[in-house]
Amino acid sequence: MRNRRAKTSRRLNDMVLATLFQQVPYNVAVIDRDYNVVEANDNFAEYFGDWHGKKCYAVYKKLNRPCDDCVSGKVFEDGKPRVADAVGIDQYGRQAHYVGHSVALRKSEGGPIEYVLEMTRAVTETDRWQQQIQVLFDRVPCFITVIDRDYRIVRANESFRDSFGDVRGHYCYEVYKRRTSRCRNCPAAKTFHDAKPHRSSKVGVGKRGQEIHYVVSTSPLTRGRGPVEHVIEISTDVTAVKRLEHDVIEAERLGAVGQTVAGLAHSIKNILMGLEGGKYIVSLGLKKDDKKMIGEGWEMLERNFEKTTSLVKDFLSFSKGRLPELKLINPRGLVTEIIDLYKNIAAQSGIELKADLPPRLRRAPLDPDGIHTCLTNLVSNAIDACLMGKQKGTEVVLRIRDTRDKLVFDVADNGSGIEYEIKKKIFTTFFTTKGGEGTGLGLLTTRKIVQEHGGKIIVDSTPGRGARFRMEFPRKRLMALFKHEV
Amino acid sequence: MSRNILLVDDEPDITTYLSAVLEANGYTPTVALDAETGLAAAADVHPDVICLDIMMPRESGISMYKRLKQDPALRHIPVIIISGVGQGGTFDFRSYVSDASVPAPERFMEKPIDVAEYIQTIEELVS
Known part of the structure; x- marks a missing residue:
């Protein structure tokens, strides 16, 4: 058994x-x-x-x-x-x-x-995958780091090590920014907090001390539903793009200089013609022994010498090459100032000066003096255009629009308007609506200031019905200039 | 009989100068300081030649020129554009008026003008 x-x-x-x-x-x-x-x-x-x-x-x-x-x-x-x-x-x-x-x-x-x-x-399969992931991790044209809850780098890919050095075990803020404490508005901190991806634009310092602009996206690395143990930071190096953006703004500035020279030549030619005229009339008066004619010619000479002086003065102030001093301001204050400044002058000529502002306006980095000059030029031109027009009930409206991407200032009038042919040349010549009185530098100065802010100025007009001058400032460009300045 | 020349320019010093030059050479100048007055004077005196500036407030010389060429009674009058917008004595009229049905002006002179050349041009156009 x-x-x-x-x-x-x-x-x-x-x-x-x-x-x-x-x-x-x-x-x-x-x-x-x-x-x-x-x-x-x-x-x-x-x-x-x-x-x-x-x-x-x-x-x-x-x-x-x-x-x-x-x-x-x-x-x-x-x-x-x-x-x-x-x-x-x-x-x-x-x-x-x-x-x-x-x-x-x-x-x-x-x-x-x-x-x-x-x-x-x-x-074999696991290894192959791991190898491929490793190659991807190292060679992908992004900086990739994995950081722990103490903000220490536990892994970094080859691209990152090439730009920032071998920095495992160091704090991310120390490596990216040479800081001794965590950055403000840290996207990794937000991801640790809410386990959601976040994104931010930053400027760091490379291993050779060079400035590196990057856009960083953070994602949680977590097992199951537990707390976020690690965060993966993927940063795209946008330094070249930033440099290009800066170059484009510079090129626009240089382009403006060339156009300004052409405009200056136009103005000088007119003054020269006045001087030639004065000289001609004085000699004719002398030949005829006509004192009245001599006096008339002399006055022409004086007037045109004065014009030369004021042109040179205006031009020097226009071309002194001052960079905009950007401050974070609310544009509402600028508009209110201009309205206060011109309201009475406009009212005396029967023109209504109005502001049209949104209830909420975000702050923007602007040069307050520069934008003040632009608005002064545009509002004063608009008032002149209303005076020249034949309409009744003329008005000038100063409007601001604040979209997600742009800050827009409009100065609109229902005055005499500008013809298409002149509109095309308006920013390339010293165009003046003030006859012999103006130097025509107002719009050029305005355009220059707008371009120095990385913006553009657009004119829209129907002859006899009015004009609208629009200054558009892309917020991205304003911020780029602001960060560059800071 | 003295030939009549219409001067249209918003700058009084320039019209005074050109008037003096024309009078000294036996012409009768008529002066207009803007396009509207210029068109009225053209219709009124039917000048032999019109000297026209481009950059003028309210209505430009280009607009006045187009209106002149649209008017059967005035379109035959030769026009000299006298302006500071040209470069090196050349003037690209088509950059202002792309409409090919509008003929180019007879002459262009760059400011400041040469008096002898100016008078010679006027003589050519009136003969």
């Missing part, structure tokens, strides 16, 4: 072992002391190919001699189990990465080691 039970138990054990041997998700092989593969499961055969009558090194690595660092040999020597990484060749000749577990097999406890059981598991 006992024998029968023992027999049944042995049979069961054999069945379990046989099943386990075949079904275990490993490539299992049994090796003898002469490196012969004496048994192997189907997984093994499927992975490494036919093993019958072959040496283990021939099956695993397609070699014709034992491996230099034979793990099974060591197990045969000391009987200790071992785990090792190895690279072999699969049955199709492809490189195969696997982890091998080698265990001694004895017929009885304490007896000699008869065989070594080798269980290997392929890690």
